[in-house]
Amino acid sequence: MHPVWSLLLGVVGACLLCFGADFLVRGGAALARAIGIPTLVIGLTVVAFGTSAPELVVSIDAAYRGAGDISIGNVVGSNICNIALILGVSALVRPLPVNKSLFKLDLPMMIASALLLTLWCVLRGGVSSVGGLVFCVLLAAYLARRFYNARHDPAEAAVLAAEADEAPRMRWYAALPLTLVGVAMLIAGGKLFVNGAVTAARLLKVSEAVIGLTVVALGTSLPELATGVAAALRGECDIAVGNVIGSNLFNVLCILGISPLVSPLRSRNVTIFDFGVMVGCSLLLYVMMLTGKVISRREGGVLLGIYVLYVAKLALFPEWGGVWR
Numbered sequence: 001m002h003p004v005w006s007l008l009l010g011v012v013g014a015c016l017l018c019f020g021a022d023f024l025v026r027g028g029a030a031l032a033r034a035i036g037i038p039t040l041v042i043g044l045t046v047v048a049f050g051t052s053a054p055e056l057v058v059s060i061d062a063a064y065r066g067a068g069d070i071s072i073g074n075v076v077g078s079n080i081c082n083i084a085l086i087l088g089v090s091a092l093v094r095p096l097p098v099n100k101s102l103f104k105l106d107l108p109m110m111i112a113s114a115l116l117l118t119l120w121c122v123l124r125g126g127v128s129s130v131g132g133l134v135f136c137v138l139l140a141a142y143l144a145r146r147f148y149n150a151r152h153d154p155a156e157a158a159v160l161a162a163e164a165d166e167a168p169r170m171r172w173y174a175a176l177p178l179t180l181v182g183v184a185m186l187i188a189g190g191k192l193f194v195n196g197a198v199t200a201a202r203l204l205k206v207s208e209a210v211i212g213l214t215v216v217a218l219g220t221s222l223p224e225l226a227t228g229v230a231a232a233l234r235g236e237c238d239i240a241v242g243n244v245i246g247s248n249l250f251n252v253l254c255i256l257g258i259s260p261l262v263s264p265l266r267s268r269n270v271t272i273f274d275f276g277v278m279v280g281c282s283l284l285l286y287v288m289m290l291t292g293k294v295i296s297r298r299e300g301g302v303l304l305g306i307y308v309l310y311v312a313k314l315a316l317f318p319e320w321g322g323v324w325r
Helices: 003-035 039-051 053-064 068-093 106-124 129-152 154-166 172-203 208-219 222-233 237-262 272-292 297-316
Strands: none
Touching: 003 039, 003 172, 003 222, 003 237, 039 053, 039 129, 039 172, 039 222, 039 237, 053 068, 053 172, 053 222, 053 237, 068 106, 068 222, 068 237, 068 272, 068 297, 106 129, 106 237, 106 272, 129 237, 172 222, 222 237, 272 297
C-alpha cells in the first residue's frame, strides 16, 4: 500500500475516533440520566467496555493464534497507557475532580485486579482457562455490586439527583443509538488508525519491535484517549475518570477472562518490570486521588512524564524486557 493511502487511512481513523468519542460521551451521559444511573457508573461500565473493545478483539485473536505475550502484553501496556497517558492528557486539558464513591469499590478493585494478574502470571507463567474463569466470576461480582451501589448508596443517589437537575433532556431511545454509534466509530477508527500507521511504519523501515511498542500498544488505547479528552472538554469528568478505571478493570477481568477460554495464555516476554509499572501506576493514581480529591494539571504532567519514560525505556533498551517482543 502506498504511504499516502496509509496516511489517509490514519487520518480517517483519527476523524472517526474524534467523532465517535464525542457521540459516546454525549450518548453515555444522556443514557445514564435517562435511565436513572449516575454518570460515573456509565463511565465505569458502558463507556469502559465500549472503549476496551479493540483490546478484546486483539487479545482474542492473539489467543487463537497462540500468541499469549500479545494478549497479556496488550492488557498490561494498555492499562499503563490508560492511567499514565490518558488521564495525564485529560488532566492537562481540565483538572479532574474525584468522585468519592470510587474509593469504596472501583479503585480498590482496579488495584486488586492488577495485583492478582501480576501474581498469577509470575507464579503460573500466564493465565490458564481456570484463571480466565476466576477473572470472569470476579467481573460478574464487581458489576453486580456496582449497579447495586448505584441504586442503594445514599451518596450516589444524591449525585444522581444533582445530575438530573442540571441534565439536558434526551430520551433513552435517542441516547442508546448515539452511544452505540459512538462505540462502533471508536472501534472502526482505532482499527483504521492502527492499520494505516503500521503499514506506513513498515514502508518507512521502522522495526517490528518499535511498531509494537508504540503504534499497536497506543493504538488499542486510542478510543480511551479520544473519549477521555472529549469528556474533559465537555466537563463530563466522571466519564473521563470512570472510563479509565473501568477500562483497566475490563482489560484484566473481561479480556483476560475470555481470552484464556479460547486458548491458555503464556507470558514469556512480559517482565516483572512491566507488571511493576502497571501496579505502580495504579497505586500512584490512588494516592493522587486520595490526597487532593482532584487530578490536577501538575499531576497530569507527572503521569504523562511517566508514560514517556516508560515508552522510551522500551524503545531504547528492549533487551531489559518489555511488553512487546
